[in-house]
Amino acid sequence: MNKLAQKYLRPSQIPTKACHGCGIGMIENWLLQAIDELGLKQEDVVFGTGIGCVGRQTFATWGGDNFGATHGRALAVATGLKIAQPDKKYLVVVGDGDAAAIGTSHLIHAARRNLGVTVVCEDNMGYESTGGQFSPTTPAGYVTNSSPYGMVEPSFDPCDVVKAAGATFVAETTATQWHQTIKIVKKALQNDGFSFVHVRFPCNENFGAYALGTRDTLKNLEWIWEHTQGRTADGKPTDFTWETGIKHDASNSRPEFSKILRDLVRKAGGTPASAALDRVEGVVVDD
Amino acid sequence: MPLFKPEKKQIAQNAGKWDVVISEDMCKACGFCLQICPVDVFAWRRTANRLGWFPMYVAHEANCIGCMLCYQICPDFCINVAPKAEAEPAVAS
Numbered sequence: 612m613n614k615l616a617q618k619y620l621r622p623s624q625i626p627t628k629a630c631h632g633c634g635i636g637m638i639e640n641w642l643l644q645a646i647d648e649l650g651l652k653q654e655d656v657v658f659g660t661g662i663g664c665v666g667r668q669t670f671a672t673w674g675g676d677n678f679g680a681t682h683g684r685a686l687a688v689a690t691g692l693k694i695a696q697p698d699k700k701y702l703v704v705v706g707d708g709d710a711a712a713i714g715t716s717h718l719i720h721a722a723r724r725n726l727g728v729t730v731v732c733e734d735n736m737g738y739e740s741t742g743g744q745f746s747p748t749t750p751a752g753y754v755t756n757s758s759p760y761g762m763v764e765p766s767f768d769p770c771d772v773v774k775a776a777g778a779t780f781v782a783e784t785t786a787t788q789w790h791q792t793i794k795i796v797k798k799a800l801q802n803d804g805f806s807f808v809h810v811r812f813p814c815n816e817n818f819g820a821y822a823l824g825t826r827d828t829l830k831n832l833e834w835i836w837e838h839t840q841g842r843t844a845d846g847k848p849t850d851f852t853w854e855t856g857i858k859h860d861a862s863n864s865r866p867e868f869s870k871i872l873r874d875l876v877r878k879a880g881g882t883p884a885s886a887a888l889d890r891v892e893g894v895v896v897d898d
Numbered sequence: 899m900p901l902f903k904p905e906k907k908q909i910a911q912n913a914g915k916w917d918v919v920i921s922e923d924m925c926k927a928c929g930f931c932l933q934i935c936p937v938d939v940f941a942w943r944r945t946a947n948r949l950g951w952f953p954m955y956v957a958h959e960a961n962c963i964g965c966m967l968c969y970q971i972c973p974d975f976c977i978n979v980a981p982k983a984e985a986e987p988a989v990a991s
Contacts, residue, residue, distance in 0.1 A: 613969065613975050625974075626923075634973060636972075637971060828928040829902055833901050844900040
């Protein structure tokens with residue numbers, strides 16, 4: 612086990628429940644590196660997840676405080692926690708179903724309010740833990756378990772949606788860009804507001820098997836890399852390209868949601884709730 | 899440009915200064931470390947681990963140049979790469 616996993620994760624949950632060659636572990640390793648480079652401890656970070664492959668791994672492995680919400684509702688739970696304990700960092704690690712399908716409205720409204728959490732959307736382009744059905748982020752035309760003649764709907768880009776909704780930090784990377792992902796997650800964690808990081812990773816067991824026709828781990832990761840670069844290994848252009856990098860950076864430009872609420876409660880005048888919130892902040896209220 | 903390059907490079911001058919440790923019982927044999935390593939440090943083991951996979955092992959640690967590509971790409975937190983501790987100078991008797 613590497614040193615960061617020993618420092619931050621639960622040893623009883625390693626090896627993880629992920630399939631072989633699944634990219635969730637890589638991304639979690641890079642999240643640990645970003646947390647470690649920022650000097651954060653286990654008790655400073657709260658991990659939140661929803662349901663699915665991503666929820667199953669990250670909820671079980673993080674050694675500090677964490678929560679597992681119902682499908683798509685991780686941000687609703689995170690909103691309450693952020694208001695109650697605003698001095699912690701919230702890392703809400705959700706899959707594409709949680710972020711872009713059932714939880715889209717929670718995502719949009721958390722971005723609109725500028726809630727101070729970092730959402731890492733780990734996207735394997737389908738509902739892979741339930742057998743490989745298509746999701747809104749499945750590329751158009753690709754065969755999945757529930758679209759045997761090819762996905763008929765166009766693909767959905769959650770980055771554009773949260774940017775339009777008012778998120779202050781939006782970025783996209785893939786599971787082949789480790790240094791870029793670590794830098795982006797560090798910037799996202801330093802933003803006192805809503806940060807959204809969209810990371811695509813390979814699924815061998817379902818998306819790879821149905822859409823790409825192979826369970827070869829190397830070919831699946833290579834496919835992700837080719838669509839990041841825009842050309843295949845033999846030099847031909849790919850059918851589409853993901854534009855990665857920071858898409859929108861207005862870090863710390865807007866007041867954060869829980870801070871607005873606390874200011875409002877204080878202005879409304881000394882209720883028990885505001886006194887409790889001030890105790891959390893460490894501010895003494897003179898009655 | 900492919901992510902996994904089949905050809906391996908010659909051993910560089912700064913090789914051999916790194917401790918490469920792999921937890922073979924946690925390895926799920928995805929093969930990423932073997933393919934991305936530019937200097938051929940890893941190899942397949944021929945006996946299964948307790949998960950039932952035929953894992954990687956560190957075959958040629960002296961080749962390691964400390965690029966950390968295997969550390970970054972391993973999805974199961976198996977690999978740790980750290981500089982070797984300096985050997986203490988021999989005391990003349």
